[in-house]
Amino acid sequence: MKKTTVCINNSILQNSPLDDISTEQLWNAAQIHIVKQGDFLLRAGQTCQHIWLLEKGACRAFYDHHTREINTAFFFESDFITNMKSLRNQDPSGYHLQANTRSVLLRWHKDTLAGLYKLSPAIAAFGRERLELLAIAGETHADWLKTHTPEERYQYILQHQPELIQRVSITQLSSYIGISRETLSRIRRRVL
Known part of the structure; x- marks a missing residue:
């Protein structure tokens, strides 16, 4: 776990509002999740329950359109991954989240994060910022395709x-x- 924390501290925590205690609380609440290439983090039709942080590997978001897969996002080291709409509204996901390679991720259940948000305003601010960045990336990609x-x-x-x-x-x-x-x-x- 120490290697994971050091890797993450260097890449995403430099400009975050997390103090040392909040950082430790956040990482201690995470589960290490190792997946093989082709494993699904979330399938279309399932309800998203987690937020993942990719430490090593690559994942993608895609949906099935008739006989084709349409890729909408790729995730690499230090990226957060979730289906915000499904996670927030508890609606079935319209798309899949899948490992493109063998991947090592940190995973938080939504209830665990809700408890951390109540415990620490710094963790809540960090989480909100990360989810906003995910939303902006999705919106940017959609605009990019149109323009x-x-x-x-x-x-x-x-x-x-x-x-x-x-x-x-x-x-x-x-x-x-x-x-x-x-x-x-x-x-x-x-x-x-």
């Missing part, structure tokens, strides 16, 4: 999110960009 051409989207990923090119299959990347695999291959040939 940029496929080639502009691919150029953006090359410049600002190169880990997607390195860590995500071309099939998953093409659905994330909102195009077919064949169209992405043509764009890649033109760009390279």
